[in-house]
């Protein structure tokens with residue numbers, strides 16, 4: 001209870017920070033977008049990663065205002081890059097949506113309002129949903145996802161391969177990006193099963209005409225293996241760590 005109250009205060013106050021991890025074209029290393037990743041600058045415990053508070057936020061519902069805060073802060077920062085850094089307007093912004101957010105009746109209005117407030121264009125925004133959301137989507141959820149798609153927003157499935165995606169559902173949903181989970185990328189060189197999952201997701205992307213993004217790339221060997229499979233886009237420490245806003249701005253300035 002005390003932790004929940006503290007978390008809600010953090011969202012309402014100014015204790016949250018958005019970091020940005022670049023996503024690159026694997027063949028060239030060129031930055032094509034960034035993923036917003038929340039951090040909590042805790043007054044006593046220091047900078048906390050989502051692993052230390054997202055589960056609590058999800059369980060208590062605090063993730064709904066938290067998620068809206070992250071979307072607003074990320075869109076505001078990214079809108080600033082577009083206007084301040086000539087040529088950077090092709091850059092995409094990806095933001096994570098928790099299952100609780102997707103279940104909110106007012107999700108679409110919230111997203112529309114934030115885009116209007118910040119001036120960030122819907123067709124440069126990707127919202128990442130988890131595999132659990134697509135497992136058995138109810139009609140209301142599907143309707144909300146379709147409404148987001150109709151605004152021009154791109155939808156991605158995060159951590160793909162770890163859950164139980166029924167491929168029949170995947171095909172009926174307005175999803176156009178699959179993010180290969182880090183665990184499979186980590187094993188790509190030594191573990192034939194992990195490698196097979198990566199290949200399967202790349203092929204699935206080709207069959208469904210979806211973009212495939214590999215996560216958690218830590219070595220040149222992993223990047224090369226992914227390129228050879230036909231995966232064009234990736235994220236990971238080998239390219240860039242999640243960056244605080246000032247460092248992300250400097251990198252983008254550098255690239256464009």
Ligand code: G
Pocket residue numbers: 036037038049050051054063067070096097098158242
């Ligand atoms: O940044 P880090 O690698 O520690 O992220 C750990 C997990 O937290 C990832 O699965 C990521 O998707 C999730 N995460 C990061 N930022 C957000 C956010 O703003 N909202 C939600 N719901 N999840 C996030």
Ligand code: G
Pocket residue numbers: 021037096158159182215216217218235236237238242
């Ligand atoms: O589930 P999601 O994709 O949103 O998670 C992103 C998380 O993965 C962030 O917490 C980020 O810090 C972490 N991450 C990103 N790249 C790498 C990487 O190359 N290696 C490891 N170990 N973690 C990574």
Ligand code: MN
Pocket residue numbers: 035096128158
């Ligand atoms: Mn993600």
Ligand code: NA
Pocket residue numbers: 158159179181182215
């Ligand atoms: Na992920």
